[in-house]
Amino acid sequence: MSVAKPLPHDAAPLHVTGQARYVDDIPTPANTLHLAFGTSAHARASITALDLAAVRAAPGVIAVLTADDLPAANDVSPSAHDEPLLAEGEVYYIGQPIFLVVATSHLAARKAARLATVTYAEKPALLTIDDAMAANSRFEDGPREYTRGDLAAGWAQAATTVEGSIELGGQEHFYLEGQAALALPQEGGDMVVHSSTQHPTEIQHKVAEALGVPMNAVRVEIRRMGGGFGGKESQGNALACACAVVARLTGRPAKMRYDRDDDMMITGKRHDFRIDYRAGVDAQGKLVAVEFDQLCRCGWAQDLSLPVADRAMLHADNAYFIPAVRITSHRLKTHTQSATAYRGFGGPQGMVGIERVMDHLAAELGCDPLVLRQKNFYASGGRYLEQENEQVAPSTAGVEEDLTSRGAVATGEPDKVVAVPVGAQTTPYGQAVVDSVAHELVAALCEKADYAGRRAAVERWNAENAVLKRGLALTPVKFGISFTLTHLNQAGALVHVYQDGSIHMNHGGTEMGQGLFQKVAQVAASRFGVPLERVKITATDTGKVPNTSATAASSGSDLNGMAVAAACDEIKARIAAFLAEVHQADPAEVRFEGDAVLVGADVIPWEKAVAEAYVGRVSLSATGFYKTPSISWDRIKGEGRPFFYFAYGAALTEVVVDTLTGENRMLRVDILHDAGTSLNPALDIGQVEGGFIQGAGWLTTEELVWDNTGRLTTHAPSTYKIPACSDRPPVFNVALWPNANREPTIYRSKAVGEPPFMLGISALMALSDACAACGPHYPALEAPATAEHVLEAIGRARAGESG
Amino acid sequence: MYDFDFEKPSTIDEAVAALSSEGAQALGGGQTLIPTLKQRLNMPEKLVSLTGIAEMKGVSSDGGTMKIGGGTTHGTVAKEAKGSFAGLAKLASLIGDPAVRNRGTIGGSLANNDPAACYPSACMATGATIRTNSREIAADDFFDGLFTTALEEGEIIVGVDFPVPEASDYQKFEQPASRFPLVGVFVAKHGDRVGVAVTGAGEDGVFRWTEAEEALAGNFSADAVSGLSHSADGLISDLHGTAEYRAHLIGVLTKRAVAAAS
Numbered sequence A: 001m002s003v004a005k006p007l008p009h010d011a012a013p014l015h016v017t018g019q020a021r022y023v024d025d026i027p028t029p030a031n032t033l034h035l036a037f038g039t040s041a042h043a044r045a046s047i048t049a050l051d052l053a054a055v056r057a058a059p060g061v062i063a064v065l066t067a068d069d070l071p072a073a074n075d076v077s078p079s080a081h082d083e084p085l086l087a088e089g090e091v092y093y094i095g096q097p098i099f100l101v102v103a104t105s106h107l108a109a110r111k112a113a114r115l116a117t118v119t120y121a122e123k124p125a126l127l128t129i130d131d132a133m134a135a136n137s138r139f140e141d142g143p144r145e146y147t148r149g150d151l152a153a154g155w156a157q158a159a160t161t162v163e164g165s166i167e168l169g170g171q172e173h174f175y176l177e178g179q180a181a182l183a184l185p186q187e188g189g190d191m192v193v194h195s196s197t198q199h200p201t202e203i204q205h206k207v208a209e210a211l212g213v214p215m216n217a218v219r220v221e222i223r224r225m226g227g228g229f230g231g232k233e234s235q236g237n238a239l240a241c242a243c244a245v246v247a248r249l250t251g252r253p254a255k256m257r258y259d260r261d262d263d264m265m266i267t268g269k270r271h272d273f274r275i276d277y278r279a280g281v282d283a284q285g286k287l288v289a290v291e292f293d294q295l296c297r298c299g300w301a302q303d304l305s306l307p308v309a310d311r312a313m314l315h316a317d318n319a320y321f322i323p324a325v326r327i328t329s330h331r332l333k334t335h336t337q338s339a340t341a342y343r344g345f346g347g348p349q350g351m352v353g354i355e356r357v358m359d360h361l362a363a364e365l366g367c368d369p370l371v372l373r374q375k376n377f378y379a380s381g382g383r384y385l386e387q388e389n390e391q392v393a394p395s396t397a398g399v400e401e402d403l404t405s406r407g408a409v410a411t412g413e414p415d416k417v418v419a420v421p422v423g424a425q426t427t428p429y430g431q432a433v434v435d436s437v438a439h440e441l442v443a444a445l446c447e448k449a450d451y452a453g454r455r456a457a458v459e460r461w462n463a464e465n466a467v468l469k470r471g472l473a474l475t476p477v478k479f480g481i482s483f484t485l486t487h488l489n490q491a492g493a494l495v496h497v498y499q500d501g502s503i504h505m506n507h508g509g510t511e512m513g514q515g516l517f518q519k520v521a522q523v524a525a526s527r528f529g530v531p532l533e534r535v536k537i538t539a540t541d542t543g544k545v546p547n548t549s550a551t552a553a554s555s556g557s558d559l560n561g562m563a564v565a566a567a568c569d570e571i572k573a574r575i576a577a578f579l580a581e582v583h584q585a586d587p588a589e590v591r592f593e594g595d596a597v598l599v600g601a602d603v604i605p606w607e608k609a610v611a612e613a614y615v616g617r618v619s620l621s622a623t624g625f626y627k628t629p630s631i632s633w634d635r636i637k638g639e640g641r642p643f644f645y646f647a648y649g650a651a652l653t654e655v656v657v658d659t660l661t662g663e664n665r666m667l668r669v670d671i672l673h674d675a676g677t678s679l680n681p682a683l684d685i686g687q688v689e690g691g692f693i694q695g696a697g698w699l700t701t702e703e704l705v706w707d708n709t710g711r712l713t714t715h716a717p718s719t720y721k722i723p724a725c726s727d728r729p730p731v732f733n734v735a736l737w738p739n740a741n742r743e744p745t746i747y748r749s750k751a752v753g754e755p756p757f758m759l760g761i762s763a764l765m766a767l768s769d770a771c772a773a774c775g776p777h778y779p780a781l782e783a784p785a786t787a788e789h790v791l792e793a794i795g796r797a798r799a800g801e802s803g
Numbered sequence B: 001m002y003d004f005d006f007e008k009p010s011t012i013d014e015a016v017a018a019l020s021s022e023g024a025q026a027l028g029g030g031q032t033l034i035p036t037l038k039q040r041l042n043m044p045e046k047l048v049s050l051t052g053i054a055e056m057k058g059v060s061s062d063g064g065t066m067k068i069g070g071g072t073t074h075g076t077v078a079k080e081a082k083g084s085f086a087g088l089a090k091l092a093s094l095i096g097d098p099a100v101r102n103r104g105t106i107g108g109s110l111a112n113n114d115p116a117a118c119y120p121s122a123c124m125a126t127g128a129t130i131r132t133n134s135r136e137i138a139a140d141d142f143f144d145g146l147f148t149t150a151l152e153e154g155e156i157i158v159g160v161d162f163p164v165p166e167a168s169d170y171q172k173f174e175q176p177a178s179r180f181p182l183v184g185v186f187v188a189k190h191g192d193r194v195g196v197a198v199t200g201a202g203e204d205g206v207f208r209w210t211e212a213e214e215a216l217a218g219n220f221s222a223d224a225v226s227g228l229s230h231s232a233d234g235l236i237s238d239l240h241g242t243a244e245y246r247a248h249l250i251g252v253l254t255k256r257a258v259a260a261a262s
């Protein structure tokens, strides 16, 4: 079986030799046109005059389009229809596309775009969380609120309480490959679009809308992206629609890619938050009441902000049982880039809130934060032991609505009410936590990384050193797996077996470097019992698998792995029935292993078995379909079982802080992460390492700064600092925690895309610990913990102290 | 980039002649100028490369003076100054990356006078003399606010003469993304005279912290400056840090430089 093997990424040799083809590498026809947007210079204004004469006269310019020139819909929003491709007289952020330049080269288009004379009548802009709160500028009619338990009783039991607030910055995706699209006009008005997208079906849908054609007139293809991180879930719509519209109007291929600065100015980022909190523990240190106000800056358009803010609420508990809790979420509308999906999708922000509460409470109690954390973990769930007898039942469910964006509104009734086992602890939204391994996993990590010894060593160091202070923190992760919009939890696959025994595999997931294609190919090879080399991985294509969900919410392997397994099993069943009949055997006894088909006593080599089946007129092509069972969710009430299961992990980070300047670095990181029974430990460890570093980057060096006119001033790597190779901790021990998924996922694996991102929270908490070592007060460290913020926190820790 | 003519003279005189025409501009290592040309922020009609002028290159010592040709790269300075002038060698070795250090020149850096450039602090702290094709200019008279110097149109920095200090050090607090100094402090001790110069922080570019210089003159030790703090007035507040933070760093880095030098 090729599953569970630590095989390298399927395209690794192509990546390192430069052969791997990204959208920008696709050879373009000679007459291809290149596009660039002219963008708004004001955060909020009416356009009173738009003089494009100089743009039109610039060298190489073929056409300049405004909203009036678009053939059909002028909307690139994922669902709310509030995001025009080109502004219609009003602008809502600096960087908003106003007009589209069509030229003979990328450079000519960009140069010409700067030549417009736009006259604006400026209006007051809302830029910050406070601006938006004061103006009651928000999405939805009011704040969302989830409550559970008796808060008044909780507060009455509280022996120790804390109250505070934490600011959490946004984050630029910084995918190495910028956004790109290429549209190739076809006969009869059809369109083929290559798009660097995590959501080909959404591109297909938006392009169809933009052209005024049905979805069957548009085919979208994507072989791979150079990173996505959520930034290519909805943000590619504008480029794809622009290319398609130009290809339609001119009859020529059209290509668009954003330069890095344009990409950072135009596209959305992670939502920044402020979280106000109040929390109490009883005399035993058990949480009795917690209240959160999550203020979320969404930017100018709705995009995916509602489900992002929902997920922040759904992770406000992290791995802790909170009997009485209120979580209030404000989704604030500001005149800045429209914040969008980013690895974790709000979960990280919600989780930082409760980890900050734990850190603050421990400081108040004067105890080790880890002890307080462990006291409050959800009770352990039973472990799944039966590793055999895995059956993948192909589903025969019918087609669901074509509402493939996470920004879509849930329609129809939830599937069914999911019963909560008696006595189980539940999350604030009523889902039973029956799979928690927080206790065991954290205990194992403490043992492995010598938490107790290192805690003592850090205390010794801090007692002996005045300038350099060390900090240590161990934080857990419990992350819910499934799209919270229940109907998105479905996937399709298409598998062909050719007459020579080679296999063509296709599914709705997209590859962005995470290794999804390799993991799913391993599934296919395992189902057929053949070596991996027999399986050809092919580009995601809306013409092969329709109505796909975005490759997002960590769901790629879970959903597509199951769909591919279902397709393979369908073909296997046909081959087995045919060969059983020929060989006078029971179809149920036919086995596929060792590159052969075993029928009774006969061992038929795979190629021969396939050739026989072909000659026997057996269909060797099948689709597969999967829908996640057992989930249902009411996002207005905040009740149900939104998640199929939880993925767990924990990180122990040690840092050192220079108390004179606030400079800091990670010294050592130890991680144990639960990827279930890993489909590919090498790829999964890669995801854990990368997720941790990206999460730590968010909370330490990555600082987005807008000036007081609403202009993003950090729009290039010269001003915005992502972690580089040299920023890794010198000691970085990452291991997987063997923990077969209790739920019947593909080979009992667990999703691994997003959960490790939140392991990075341990870096922030370790810095907080180091700051706390400087004085008697709680340092209340803000994120990102830049050197200046760390120095301020040290100042707060020392406040009032002399010397 | 706009079109331009290109000349590569081999003597200073030829270079001066080439630069006398309207719209001509000197080109050193191009590490600053070429990116500005690419962004079309500048449109010289002619670029006069100084990289072929042998007499403007290299490092030599003459008594207590280190003479560095205006066309000498940061990489060469880092190597040549290592033994005798540690602070300057360290400063040069921390500029940019190997590519920048192998192309960028001291003359280019001084002529450009970026408020976050490193070399101006070394010149100010040591009391260096900037030699041009026509005159000698004391460091204190050379730097004239952001991106502005005492250089006349067409004037070339042919060299810099540094009085070699007994002890020196450069402390650079790097802005993490660009690695330019958020604040840089150069400290140089020449007998009783101590120079302390600060880059990256001043709204008018590089400046000397005379209060610290006075405190250190009689007592060259970190203790001598431990009671001092620099005011935030006149310091830069920007996306990378507040004026208060920069003021704080000036104090910390000065102490560190003194400690490292003594």
Ligand SMILES: Cc1cc2nc3c(=O)[nH]c(=O)nc-3n(C[C@H](O)[C@H](O)[C@H](O)COP(=O)(O)OP(=O)(O)OC[C@H]3O[C@@H](n4cnc5c(N)ncnc54)[C@H](O)[C@@H]3O)c2cc1C
Pocket (backbone or CB within 6 Å): B025, B026, B027, B028, B029, B030, B031, B032, B033, B034, B050, B070, B071, B094, B095, B096, B097, B100, B103, B104, B105, B106, B107, B108, B109, B111, B112, B114, B116, B117, B118, B119, B155, B156, B157, B158, B178, B179, B180, B181
């Ligand atoms: C990635 C990167 C990182 C950097 N980091 C730092 C850093 O940390 N610290 C730092 O100090 N600098 C840094 N720099 C700037 C670097 O030091 C440049 O080399 C320097 O500023 C310009 O030198 P140059 O020889 O390349 O000059 P050029 O770019 O060729 O010219 C710059 C200006 O000086 C003029 N000029 C050049 N030579 C002379 C001369 N001899 N006489 C008169 N005028 C002349 C030119 O006409 C032009 O106006 C960095 C640059 C880059 C690209």
